[in-house]
């Protein structure tokens with residue numbers, strides 16, 4: 363039982379008691395759950411169903427050792443070579459619109475070693491507490507399991523590619539992040555994971571990471587929020603937020619107006635639409651990724667990562683989820699089958715006993731990406747509007763800790779120091 367349930371909620375004078383959360387992805391639901399922990403009455407508005415966004419089809423990795431800002435010099439070098447080919451793991455359409463150009467200009471400006479180091483230093487305090495926040499949920503009875511990644515293997519065709527990853531892990535370690543990993547031979551990797559072929563000639567084994575089943579996790583979190591008396595209003599989009607005396611009104615797309623003390627906007631790749639009016643100027647761009655599931659004769663014991671191909675494989679129940687691709691296109695555009703084919707072709711040489719042609723649940727979803735690769739979490743120009751999102755590649759791993767810290771911000775009206783680099787007004 364939570365401390366607030368034991369002793370009753372203790373509210374600071376003037377702190378919000380009825381809070382609306384817009385968006386029922388991992389981030390929004392985590393905010394709702396941690397607000398409830400302090401006794402707040404929450405209403406979560408979700409245009410579709412809980413977990414319908416990026417929180418559904420992702421790889422489910424909880425890997426603080428890899429959780430780093432996306433813009434960095436190597437991504438840029440790689441990206442410039444690769445972005446224009448539909449078969450490449452990073453894809454940019456030839457006709458970029460104004461919003462995309464603005465995002466890309468900022469992204470390029472942040473792809474320097476100095477900015478990456480500053481961003482990484484900002485991530486470390488969050489990464490350090492990321493797994494603990496999942497344990498808080500589990501200890502309070504959220505029926506969602508996280509699995510230790512034993513092993514977690516990054517696999518390569520060439521030794522020098524593995525050396526490059528070791529260099530990147532070293533840089534993450536230099537920023538203060540705990541990283542435990544070591545290179546192994548292809549033969550050792552195959553002994554650990556018989557699903558790997560002899561095309562894997564080198565690997566890096568990373569310790570202390572976890573993974574989860576994304577749809578099960580979101581469902582459990584949604585259930586827990588409801589079970590504690592929260593209202594989850596599905597099938598209702600929010601089109602506007604308006605100040606009223608002593609509160610804020612959520613205006614739904616059907617024109618209904620609903621009063622709350624405060625609002626947390628957690629709408630994933632669409633964050634800018636509602637948050638822009640409250641001083642949030644950082645663009646949030648959809649970095650679309652694809653996934654599908656396939657049967658495996660012998661299911662890998664943990665996640666497999668193919669960094670050069672930018673493909674992630676995760677054992678989810680009786681099927682292997684295969685995920686990848688970074689496609690800077692409009693959120694909501696249809697799934698492009700060429701991207702699925704590109705992922706299949708990229709990973710086929712490395713896997714055996716996995717039927718990549720028996721695909722189910724082909725899916726595309728939008729990572730909410732910011733130009734500086736940092737989340738947006740905290741207060742806006744309005745004292746009643748807060749923002750949680752923009753985690754790009756790492757919203758599952760960082761969802762619960764973000765929820766915990768944003769809930770504190772809403773309650774105290776002041777962000778804890780860990781959130782200051784993620785100020786939505788930066």
Ligand SMILES: Cc1cc2nc3c(=O)[nH]c(=O)nc-3n(C[C@H](O)[C@H](O)[C@H](O)COP(=O)(O)OP(=O)(O)OC[C@H]3O[C@@H](n4cnc5c(N)ncnc54)[C@H](O)[C@@H]3O)c2cc1C
Pocket residue numbers: 384385386387388389390407408409410411412413414415416417418419420421422423424598599600601628629630631632649650651652653685686727728729730750751752753754755756757758759760
């Ligand atoms: C292929 C792929 C693999 C990934 N792998 C990993 C991984 O291994 N580990 C990791 O940590 N992260 C991973 N990610 C990233 C992760 O999925 C995202 O960062 C995370 O899901 C974002 O969560 P969110 O709650 O911010 O957004 P979403 O999950 O997108 O949720 C936003 C919700 O808001 C709703 N919404 C939007 N607008 C409105 C509105 N106006 N009114 C009401 N509701 C609205 C949407 O319907 C949606 O349900 C991956 C992403 C992809 C695409």
